[in-house]
Amino acid sequence: MFRAPRGTQDVVPDDVPYWSYVEDLARQFAILYGYREIRTPTFEETSLFRRGAGEVTDVVEKEMYSFLDKGGNDVTLRAEGTAPLMRAYLEHGMHTLPQPVRLFSIISVFRYDRPQAGRYREHHQFDCEAIGDEDPALDAEVITLLWRFYGALGLKDLTIQLNSIGDPNCRPAYIERLRSYYEPQAEQLCGDCRRRLSTNPLRLLDCKVPTCQPIAERAPSFVESLCEPCREHFAFVQRALDAEDIPVVLNHRLVRGFDYYTRTVFEVWPREVGGQSSLGGGGRYDGLAEQLGGRHVPGVGFGTGIERLILNLRQQDVYVPSSPRPEAYVAALSDSGRDAASAFAGQLRAQGVPAILGVGQRSIRARLRHADAAGVRWTVLFGDDEVREDKVSLRDMEASSPELLSVPAALEQVISARERKK
DSSP states (O other), rough: OOOOOOOOOOGGGGGHHHHHHHHHHHHHHHTTOEEEEOOOOEEEEHHHHHHHHHHHIIIIIIIIOOOOOSSSSSSEEEEOOOHHHHHHHHHHGGGGGGSSEEEHHHHHOOSSSBBBBTOOOOEEEEEEESSSSSHHHHHHHHHHHHHHHHHHHHSSSEEEEEEEEOTTTTHHHHHHHHHHHGGGGGGGOHHHHHHHHHOGGGGGOOOOOGHHHHHHHHHHOOOOOOOOHHHHHHHHHHHHHHHTTEEEEEEETTOOOOOTEEEEEEEEESSOOOOTOOOOEEOOTHHHHTTTTOOOOOOEEEEEEEEHHHHHHEEEOOOOOOOOOOOEEEEEEEEEGHHHHHHHHHHHHHTTTEEEEEOOOOOOHHHHHHHHHHHEEEEEEOHHHHHHHHHHEEEETTTTEEEEEEEHHHHHHHHHHHHHHH
């Protein structure tokens, strides 16, 4: 018997209300802040992610779903959302539009990683990106958007972790300072961190191995090494967030997982913090366009995992509206009623009333059980007597009392009840 591949999941009907709730609010908030939806392909050239995220990041080295297609092209299932959006911005000449260009997407992302709670090998994200301007007000805007979105979902007890990792002017000096701090302690590091010491020292700060944590905690802070423009940029972001009454926690170890980040980086954590507990995060990526072969185009944005949000909504017992239910169950009790039942269901649907058409041969008791299980308000039955008299048996399931009505009268009663409900 086939099962869903490891690290994937089926979203069954009872779970769909959570997805609709999150996705609908995501679209509402993105549009509220002036972001427009964009949809990029599910796979891209592999080099897009290698050049964007960085050759020595965990995603590129260990987690990408890459393969040669039948034409011999090296392609990769979407490993993250920012590089494809920047590629689309460059490819479609969006630099000619008023800047910044604000874009959002709801996408599937593929990572070959150990499946865990709220994180799957195929997972889904809500991404917002503001491309084309260096103004720190945009950094504050995307953080504010994300924070207000979480609040509207009903999530509580969250914190924003905030840091600045500088730019190409001040980062090299900090990296040397960081390397000098770590080198005398290299023997105490895990294998990955000993390798990172020479290939990607910033990632040392993000290691989740317990033996490496105390060393990372005592590491020098990047904020102390910022150049004056980066210092002013970071100070503006903090002032803007304070003006919005958004609390932040300065976290000198926060660096994010991709090489394209510059200056502002942030994550949102729930109360129960673990190695993979972040609800979402992002930052500024002013050098990404150049890494992809374009001209200098600054940008800032975030991504937040939908599965992780749903997990936290369930953990916090947040009320989520149920999906709309059918309002009528229409069925025939004999062959003679099949055409009439089908026509009645069609007339209800034409008036916007969701209706289930019962099929097959069933007893009246089985029909009523089906209607009750479907949660409908009305059960409409056509038997031989009803067809002969051009009538219908209409049962209000809330009152549980059937009436024998003409077809027009039954239609009017069901449609009128829907209008009053609105």
